[in-house]
Amino acid sequence: MKATILAVGTELLFGQVINTNAAYLSSRLQLLGVDVLYHFTVGDNPARAASALERSIAETDLVITSGGLGPTQDDLTKEIIAEVMGVNLVLDEGVLSSIEEFFREIGREMTANNRKQALIPEGASVFYNDVGTAPGFMIEKNGKTVVALPGPPRELHHLFQKDVLPYLERRTDGVIRYKLLRFYGIGESSLESKLTPLIDGQTDPTIATYAKEGECAVRIASKRKTGEEALAVVDAMEERVKNLVGEFLYSDDDRELSAVVAAKLMARNLTIASAESCTGGLFADSLIAVPGVSKSFDRGYITYSNESKIDLLGVPKDIIETFGAVSEETAVAMAEGARERAGTDIGVSVTGVAGSDGGSAEKPVGVAWICVCGANGRKTKKLVTRDRGRNLNRHIFMLEMMNQVNRYLSSQI
Amino acid sequence: MKATILAVGTELLFGQVINTNAAYLSSRLQLLGVDVLYHFTVGDNPARAASALERSIAETDLVITSGGLGPTQDDLTKEIIAEVMGVNLVLDEGVLSSIEEFFREIGREMTANNRKQALIPEGASVFYNDVGTAPGFMIEKNGKTVVALPGPPRELHHLFQKDVLPYLERRTDGVIRYKLLRFYGIGESSLESKLTPLIDGQTDPTIATYAKEGECAVRIASKRKTGEEALAVVDAMEERVKNLVGEFLYSDDDRELSAVVAAKLMARNLTIASAESCTGGLFADSLIAVPGVSKSFDRGYITYSNESKIDLLGVPKDIIETFGAVSEETAVAMAEGARERAGTDIGVSVTGVAGSDGGSAEKPVGVAWICVCGANGRKTKKLVTRDRGRNLNRHIFMLEMMNQVNRYLSSQI
Numbered sequence A, B: 001m002k003a004t005i006l007a008v009g010t011e012l013l014f015g016q017v018i019n020t021n022a023a024y025l026s027s028r029l030q031l032l033g034v035d036v037l038y039h040f041t042v043g044d045n046p047a048r049a050a051s052a053l054e055r056s057i058a059e060t061d062l063v064i065t066s067g068g069l070g071p072t073q074d075d076l077t078k079e080i081i082a083e084v085m086g087v088n089l090v091l092d093e094g095v096l097s098s099i100e101e102f103f104r105e106i107g108r109e110m111t112a113n114n115r116k117q118a119l120i121p122e123g124a125s126v127f128y129n130d131v132g133t134a135p136g137f138m139i140e141k142n143g144k145t146v147v148a149l150p151g152p153p154r155e156l157h158h159l160f161q162k163d164v165l166p167y168l169e170r171r172t173d174g175v176i177r178y179k180l181l182r183f184y185g186i187g188e189s190s191l192e193s194k195l196t197p198l199i200d201g202q203t204d205p206t207i208a209t210y211a212k213e214g215e216c217a218v219r220i221a222s223k224r225k226t227g228e229e230a231l232a233v234v235d236a237m238e239e240r241v242k243n244l245v246g247e248f249l250y251s252d253d254d255r256e257l258s259a260v261v262a263a264k265l266m267a268r269n270l271t272i273a274s275a276e277s278c279t280g281g282l283f284a285d286s287l288i289a290v291p292g293v294s295k296s297f298d299r300g301y302i303t304y305s306n307e308s309k310i311d312l313l314g315v316p317k318d319i320i321e322t323f324g325a326v327s328e329e330t331a332v333a334m335a336e337g338a339r340e341r342a343g344t345d346i347g348v349s350v351t352g353v354a355g356s357d358g359g360s361a362e363k364p365v366g367v368a369w370i371c372v373c374g375a376n377g378r379k380t381k382k383l384v385t386r387d388r389g390r391n392l393n394r395h396i397f398m399l400e401m402m403n404q405v406n407r408y409l410s411s412q413i
Helices: A020-031 A046-059 A077-085 A093-106 A112-118 A153-171 A188-199 A227-248 A257-267 A282-288 A306-313 A317-323 A328-342 A390-410 B020-031 B046-059 B077-085 B093-106 B112-118 B153-171 B188-199 B227-248 B257-267 B282-288 B306-313 B317-323 B328-342 B390-410
Strands: A002-008 A035-042 A062-066 A089-091 A119-121 A125-127 A136-141 A144-149 A175-184 A206-212 A215-224 A249-251 A272-276 A297-303 A346-352 A367-374 A377-384 B002-008 B035-042 B062-066 B089-091 B119-121 B125-127 B136-141 B144-149 B175-184 B206-212 B215-224 B249-251 B272-276 B297-303 B346-352 B367-374 B377-384
Touching: A002 A020, A002 A046, A020 A035, A020 A062, A020 A153, A035 A046, A035 B046, A046 A062, A046 A077, A046 A144, A046 B035, A062 A153, A077 A089, A077 A119, A077 A136, A077 A144, A093 A112, A112 A119, A119 A136, A125 A153, A136 A153, A144 A153, A175 A227, A175 A390, A188 A206, A188 A215, A188 A227, A215 A227, A227 A249, A249 A257, A257 A282, A257 A390, A272 A282, A272 A306, A272 A328, A282 A297, A282 A390, A282 B282, A297 A306, A297 A328, A297 B306, A306 A317, A306 A328, A306 B297, A317 A328, A328 A346, A328 A367, A328 A377, A346 A390, A367 A390, A377 A390, B002 B020, B002 B046, B020 B035, B020 B062, B020 B153, B035 B046, B046 B062, B046 B077, B046 B144, B077 B089, B077 B119, B077 B136, B077 B144, B093 B112, B112 B119, B119 B136, B125 B153, B136 B153, B144 B153, B175 B227, B175 B390, B188 B206, B188 B215, B188 B227, B215 B227, B227 B249, B249 B257, B257 B282, B257 B390, B272 B282, B272 B306, B272 B328, B282 B297, B282 B390, B297 B306, B297 B328, B306 B317, B306 B328, B317 B328, B328 B346, B328 B367, B328 B377, B346 B390, B367 B390, B377 B390
Parallel strands: A002 A035, A002 A062, A062 A144, A272 A297, A272 A346, B002 B035, B002 B062, B062 B144, B272 B297, B272 B346
Antiparallel strands: A035 B035, A089 A119, A125 A136, A136 A144, A175 A215, A175 A249, A206 A215, A297 B297, A346 A367, A367 A377, B089 B119, B125 B136, B136 B144, B175 B215, B175 B249, B206 B215, B346 B367, B367 B377
């Protein structure tokens, strides 16, 4: 099956909004074996929108539109689809009552133009929208399918998962299952070359690598008659991937490294305290982003200056004077100070040169020392990265702290 | 002038990469008064790419392509443009020697396929690429202009600013200057309605409002014969905007609120310490993201639990027991504790309910207390926001801390 993704909205052509829906839909369609041939964006202009839809229908079997389903004058996607498909718009009582219900719940009066959202092309299947007011729908005619989804990403994702995916799985005669494996400590090109024996000539399951700042990911996907079969194929390939690069794997369900660390701490009833210099709270912030983590993380120290390392963590002044603030010795004293003063099971610290200034020949921008300590002793790590700008450097220092804590926890079973 | 933005790249159709270039180019073209009618994305398929380019040239005066200029087989944009424009590709010696130079500098051998990057459609103006290897170019024929830019956003932005913008300014007969004013504490719809007298019927300068999570912005742009004239028009309009909504303005040069606060602290040689509960280091992290801030910020306290507020900040236990951890009294004790223990000019604190759990009827998710204290006394603020999910709530709490510090500093002149 070949597809076009057609976005409707002048805000996209003004550059006010980045079209993330096209990438979202494309990656999902690719998993289903649907070839996306075009992304197309038009404004709220009826003639151009209709012409773009006609072209898309002529050249591909499936057109998914995003946007233009709202209650206002310039929302014209439904009208265009009805016109091009040669049907009328009819009032859908189910949609109308769900919109009325929505307004009752939020305690606001429903304005007349909201009735417009209950108009649906005759013969279309309606996708009820539980997370907004604009419903989506699907209409088939002469072997062509047009799917209309609302523009807000949260609503689009919801309706795609709930209604479009099951429909496409039926149409494409198979069920897709996939896993996203996340890796730290290996670059994408190195990951790809290690997996070459698995990737080459493989059509199902498919294996694709992705790069993200400081880490990378592998997606394994399979399409089979049933979900169980597809998952079994994915699981088997995951084992083969693990045999090659398992040492770098930290999550097989697309969770962030911080979420993995938080879950391990909570599961083992372990507590941790952080002492951060250049990352300035980024480590603590990433942990606290995980709901429920208060059980394991209740305090952190941001010690940017030498004085604050001495005052808040009890780092001996002569350690800083002898070895420097960015040194293994200072990192150890920081982590041990944090652990001792906070009375936690684990302490973690970082001290480094994030830039843009402050680098020297001996300790250039991009260098950091990290220490993790606990009942099982301590581990230190010197991180040497190329300078990627202050804030990306800081992000990478934080990821390495998470990685060190994760490895410390893994070695502690 | 009417324009199409045509992206070339299978990675976009696979959903591996989000097309941010289209929004970037669109927003710049809009400033120049160029109407963008279409965004179009095709894969590395010669026939479809050529057909898309032909259509784009037929329907619009200006086509800007992004991507497909690299050295590999599937980089086909130049070939397609030469074919559609009916010219040959010729070797550009200037480009060739700059690519050779690039490889000498990074100390790697130049492979043969890199010579391909020095091929340029005959008669095109070359845009030399100082930040990568693939040059861009522009070719005009029969009143139509095709501009080709490399896909990596950093290179595309660079060549657009350096070569495309001056060309378009000449073509559109004028020079654009704009300012981005940023506001906190007023919603976009309210901002827009207050500015209606200025926006309505205005063609130059243009005034556009934008919403961002927790804040919003106004862009004032003018196109005149000279940059000085345009800037004078923008400045005059800025004054009128300030007269209406100046109390909410925090930056007139697109700087973040945290950068504004850091700059004010540094300029006045003031020091600050933070005490954060639910934001977990986000405030400190945002300040430390600003280079040079160590002069004003050297330590922060992350006190997530009641015990840590007592231990690290000296919050009296009976205050927490009497008023609760999320209360004005606790916020005051936290800010004063941070200021006193850190020995800084200013202390700032936050304690709130970020969710997803922990809310109650009395203190629902989205409620936070903030306190700023210093030599000029103290200011407290109860923030009541609707629940937008744990991490967005935390971001908004952090912004409000910045806002309170900013206002405290402004009242302290």
